[in-house]
Amino acid sequence: MNLSTFQAYLVSKAPLPTPPRHYLNGEEKQLLKWAASLPMQSEEDQASQLEKILTELSVADINDELRLRLMSIVMTATDRLIAALRKHYIYEVGPLSDSHLDLMDQVKSLYYLNVLVFDAIVRRESLALNYQQQQRAPSPSAWKRLMTPTRVPSFTLAVAIYQSLLTYQKLLCEKAICYQKPPLYMWSELNQLYHLACQYNLTQLELTPHVVTKQATSIHQLYCQVCLHSLLNVLAMRRASILLIQRLIPEWAVHINATLEPQTQTRVFINLRSDNPPEYLTALTPLNPYEEDQDCLFIELEPLATYLRQRQHELLAADKNLTEYRLVTKILMAITHRYIARQTTTLSKYSPKKRATVITGFNDIHYRVAGNRSLMHMIAPQDLPVEYLPRYDTAPRKDAIPPVFEIEVQESTETMSHFRTLRLLTVQDIVAQQGVANAGFNKTKKETNINGPLIPSLTEIFEPITIEEAKQASDSVFDSFLATAPPRLQIMSLFLLSNHRDSENQEAKNKEPENKEHKNKKSNPQGNDKEHWSLGMVRWLTIDEEYIEVEGQILGHAPKACALRLDNRDSRSQSFIPALLLAAEDTLQTTSSLLVPSYHFKTDDKVIIRLNDQQQRLRLQRSLLNTEEFTQYEVIRL
DSSP: OOHHHHHHHHHHOOOOOOOOOSSOSSOHHHHHHHHHHGGGSOHHHHHHHHHHHHHHHHHOOSOHHHHHHHHHHHHHHHHHHHHHHHTTTTTOSSOOOHHHHHHHHHHHHHHHHHHHHHHHHHHHHHHHHHHHHHHHOSSSSHHHHHSOSOSSOOHHHHHHHHHHHHHHHHHHHHHHHTTOOOOHHHHHHHHHHHHHHHHTTOTTOOOTTTOOOSSOSSHHHHHHHHHHHHHTTGGGSOHHHHHHHHHHHHHHHTTOEEESSOSSOOOEEEETTSSOOOEEOOTTOSSOTTSTTOOEEEEEOHHHHHHHHHHHHHHHHHTOOHHHHHHHHHHHHHHIIIIISOOOOOOOTTSOEEEEEEEESHHHHHHHHTTSOOSGGGSOGGGSOGGGSOSSOOOOOTTSOOOEEEEEEETTSOTTOSEEEEEEOOHHHHHHHHTOOSOOTTOOGGGSOTTSOOOOOGGGTSOOSOHHHHHHTOHHHHHOOOOSSOOSSOTTOEEEEEEOOOHHHHHHHHHSOHHHHHHHHHHOTTOTTGGGEEEEEEEEEEEOSSOEEEEEEEEEESOEEEEEEEOSOSSSOOOOEEEEEEOOBTTTTBOOEEEEESOSOOTTOEEEEEETTEEEEEEEEEEEEEOSSEEEEEEEEO
């Protein structure tokens, strides 16, 4: 079943076509026997049989309590097959191929059929409870409006709502793995289900005796997990991080407080009568969630932040599970920046802006700051023993995609501020600015405005949607910048911000004699524009349908490229690696620090930095940042 068919049945509430009964006769034993023999068949045959039996369960004329028991058996078999199918694509680090997407479509099809079974149960049970309520009401007066629907909890309805939410949660996870934003209809269904559970006082009902799952024990806990997954901005992370988040979400969600009545002045809420995910209240929010006539759930994230800080200290003290430690650090930084201590403002279409350039990737940043010199060419290798020579170089490959992004920055933003809001100029933005219609990938410089910026390949923003489509360079790739691969800018990514000089300075620079320019470059291999460079880290990445916006923290200005090696005589490598040196700045309230790729260094290590034939011994002090890409240390001279 594809998405359009699923939505059609979901909206119309029409039953699926009644198939001939091949698997159901109302006996659980026979179904258990069938489920046990299913893994002996091919994955394709398993999927076909599961789709047929799910369709039968959706329309079969049986009691809903029995239907739920039978669904429990079928869901176990479905989950087993889905786990096998997902192994083919969830560990991919790049874009998904067509074969991967076919497998993902099969997984989604099984989830869609699951939802339709539970959706039908929810409708029947809620209609029955409404009828009971009408029969109990003495008259259509004000008393009817004041009465609660029922005081006897309907476990059948509660389980159906729970299983629907659980299936939607799994669909959201599949969307995230594919780097696709969940459609609005999905949040509409999620919010309606939770709102219905609130109406019948089912949200806090303990469902452990009725459902077999490790995810949550109640509808409220499960809905909190879904909301938290949305708040964490997983589309701005690597696929491995997304998988780890999905595994840790049940533990994390226990530590958020979500109530219908606000207990604090939290700005995070979700409108239960909307098709929107959780959002942060701003001056632009179209409704006031604190008004009495609004049905909103208020989410307090400070308890989660407290738990993550504690978990951070535990992992650091145990000196193990570095992957979880870095993820916890990333999540803590992200929710603190975005929801708890929000400081930045988004760009307005009417605010004055200026152009700038962002370079990403540690090695590419190092190469640019070093004056387009590779690591090997800046350490005088002829004077070094073999064991000190770098094991890799920073020079970009000839076929590599340039990690350069054109961006817009607010003119009013202070140059030396801690935080900057950057809006990436996508392919669509640049085409619109140049007035070029229906531009394709193969446009040459002559076909575009020579004075304006060239139209960059889509891959400069995101990886191709699929490998096959990228080879064809089809219009679908050009029009969709949200792809099936991780964005090249992610939360806690390092970036180099280069502010464009104004036109007068640029013209003056162009008029300088070439020999003078050559002399300046020779005397200053780090480049003449280093005073315009700022080194920063992505705090938040907003991926909208119309734009991509980065909220970044400035770590320092005018970084200096150098080489670094360990000076300790132990079993670790003594080879030089690229490093970036930042001077102390009063305006940023920072001390001298050193950034290195996430490597084998640790606090109190003695190191040697080298530039050309000059060396300096340093000691690494406390770690300021520890990410998947780089580690930042305070340093002192020895």
